[in-house]
Amino acid sequence: MLSEQSVPVVRATLPAVGAALGDITQRFYAGMFAAHPELLRDVFNRGNQANGEQRQALAGSIAAFATMLVERPDARPDAMLARIAHKHAALGVTSEQYKIVHQHLFAAIVDVLGDAVTPEVAAAWDEVYWLMANALIALEAGLYQDAGRTEGDIWQRMEIAERHEETADAVSFVLRPADGTAAPAFKAGQYVSVRVELPDGARQIRQYSLSAAPGAAQWRITVKRVRGGVGPEGEVSSRLHEHARVGDVLDVSLPFGDLVLPDGDGPLLLASAGIGITPMLSILDHLAAVGSTRPVTVVHADRGPADHAHRAEQRDLVAAHPGATLHVWYEDAADPDTDAAVGQADLDALELPDGLTAFLCGPLPFMRAVRGDLLRRGVPAEAIHYEVFGPDLWLGQQ
Known part of the structure; x- marks a missing residue:
């Protein structure tokens, strides 16, 4: 939690810092890559740097973390931190790299905000950074330890x-x-x-x-x-x-990621679109391998049957599971071999049992729509889990 003296400073400056985070993160990455070109060459996704998505994700995570520190000081966004930690571990990020990030991030803050960054403001936001960084370092150390590896040795x-x-x-x-x-x-x-x-x-x-x-x-x-x-x-x-x-x-x-099955035999929803089918296939295959009978509602949306990767495999896995049902929607074309619907996925047409745990994977518009449908139908937010391919532009919005 933030120190008593830093809370009012962060609260007072959060609107200004938040409004400038786009410029700050742009200058941060430019400065860091100029000093450490190997990070752009061998660690960071050059496509996500070019399209700006990595900057958006960083700005969103900083703003969400700082907001939580001043609005809910006794809480910690464990889901957000765990998601970032798994992504970092999967890249081989080390604790020393947080020092590099700190140096260039704070140089960018000073460049953008200028004289507004008084020593008091700098100290407060330094505390925000290291609270988040140290939480991530600890989580990543645990992931490396669980894998039996030293940090970065993945x-x-x-x-x-x-x-x-x-x-x-x-x-x-x-x-x-x-x-x-x-x-x-x-x-x-x-x-x-x-x-x-x-x-x-x-x-x-x-x-x-x-x-x-x-x-x-x-x-x-x-x-x-x-x-x-x-x-x-x-x-x-x-x-x-x-x-x-x-x-x-x-x-x-090594494998990482926090989109994993909870213990128990409660009902599941596996909702995917496009290549988001891949983690759902792993979960379905696992359920079949262990002989699970828990109820599973499988939802998939795609452009058409020709674009539906692992289409026959998904159908076979659902058929092999005594408690599973499959619901497919295609945007562009019907599937003559099944009763797939044409159009957007529509969860209102499905019966959802009480105590549901939902897993989502696919493009952000699809996941936002499905999550909204689930929330309106009374599924608790903490029971809805997701995976994003690429920078998580959804961080802090859950």
Whole structure:
């Protein structure tokens, strides 16, 4: 919690700092990358830097954390912090890097706000930063410890054992450790990072959900090719689609992510759109593997049947689960092989049991719509969990 002397300072300056966070984060990243170009080359997603999404996510998380410190001083946004910590661990972030961030973030604050940053204001916001940073450092240390690794030591060499074209824009890769050992354990719903060397020498990192059940000697990821956008977006997915073949070896991280099943046998909703199907497949596959009979409502939305990655597999997994039902919506075309509806996903048409735990994954507009439907129908906010591919622009809005 903030010190007594810092609370009124942060409260008084929060509107000004919040209004300037866009400029602050832009200058922060520019300054940090000028001093440490290796971070942009080998750690940060260049596409998300070019389109501004990483700046938006950072600004949102800082504003949400500072607001909580002054409005709810006895609380801590554990869900937000855990989500960030898992993303950081999946990149191999270390505690020393927080010092680099601190240096360049506060230089940017002074550049933007100028004389308004008095010693008192600087001390108060320094406290905000280190409260958040130290909380994340502790969480990330726990994740590394649970994995039996030192901080940042997340990478392993994985060989592509199989490659499958799932749709025109989605390909799956079955991965196995290159040294012949068994793949490390993971929890259904988690993701891994894949680090790919690009033609300019950069080693860019992207996260992909594990799309099959835990417990196998191998892993599977499904990569959707990202097309268009601002900047070098899609450079990793395109590289994997065009060049990754059976027998190639990739740098892959240990599994991370907090979209995991809770204990118990309560009812579940698994709602996905597009490539957001991947963590839901892992959860469904896991439920089938353990013989679960808990009620499961599966919702999926896509452009059309040809775009629906793992379509037959999803249908088969639902059919194999005695308590599961499947509801599919396609925007552009009907599916002659099933009773999929045409249009947007509509949860109002579904019966939802009491005590539901919901998992969402897909584009933000889809997840916002589904979450809104669930809240209106009485599902508690704490029972709704989500996964975002890329910077979390939803942080602090839950």
